[in-house]
Amino acid sequence: MHDVDRYSIETIGSSNDQWRHKKKMPEAQGKQRPKRDRVLGDEWLDWNYEEVESDIREGKRIFLVLSFFVLAGILTALSVLWYLILPRFESYGETAVIVLDASVIAIAAVVLLWYILSIVAVFSKNYYLKNCLQKKSNIFITLFPLVMKLAQMSGISKDRLGHSFIMVNNELTGPVPGDGPILLLLPRCLKRDIKKEAKRTAEEFNDTVVHTAPGGNEARMIIKETKPRAIVAVACERDLVAGIHDVAPQIPVIGIPNSRPLGPCKDTSVDIEQVKSAIKYFNGQQ
DSSP states (O other): OHHHHHHHHHHHHHHHHHHHHHHHHHHHHSOOOOOOOSOOOGGGTTOOSOOOOOOOOOOSHHHHHHHHHHHHHHHHHHHHHHHHHHHHHHTTOHHHHHHHHHHHHHHHHHHHHHHHHHHHHHHSOOHHHHHHHHHHOOHHHHHHHHHHHHHHHTTOOHHHHHHHHHHHHHHHOOOOOOSSOEEEEEETTBOHHHHHHHHHHHTTSTTEEEEEESSHHHHHHHHHHHOOSEEEEEEOHHHHHHHHHHHTTTSOEEEEEOBOBTBTTSSBBOOHHHHHHHHHHHTTOO
């Protein structure tokens, strides 16, 4: 009886030791995750802290190429729809067919012309064309959700696509005269010395005001209060894309993506010369 009890106790003790050992295994041998030493913005809540962020230097090509395929898909879908419903309209007579044909052709022509003019504006220095397109609407903003889906299917990250979209949008933004200051929006995660340098740069221009926006809601409040005629925004690609969708084309925006050597939302940096150049651009000095 005593042997059985001693065996049971030893077995239980051994099991407990094994359980404790297994419980400590992930901490001892597993990959330790860095402590969360930053407050992430809403756009970065899915960041897993194991990604190494590097500077994104993407040109306009990726977004423009993907937007072309998206537009081609839309026009193809419109043609298929026209082909499918045409027999039904034939039963209403020749007039109905003519109206349908004219409507489909007109819609396709307007969209295609709008796209072509936008492409021309991106690669030209014609400010009048930029301002005309900007005041009406930006077809690239309209196409962006579909372009994003195509990019994800193609294995292109939303940050690379966002950077490319920002470059395209910047080219469509023209200097516009009007009342109100130029608003320089800075992120809270910008390095302190870089932020001071950006503020000193803004002081060189009489009509430029500087604000730090911790997030999208705060940025909207600042824009509402300052009523700027133009915005120069420094942020990550995700915040810039969201901001451009919010305020463009009502207010022209030049977005300057920051660099994130330590990952998002901590000690980010930006080229001050790009900030200065954007302010000069809105002042008509370039």
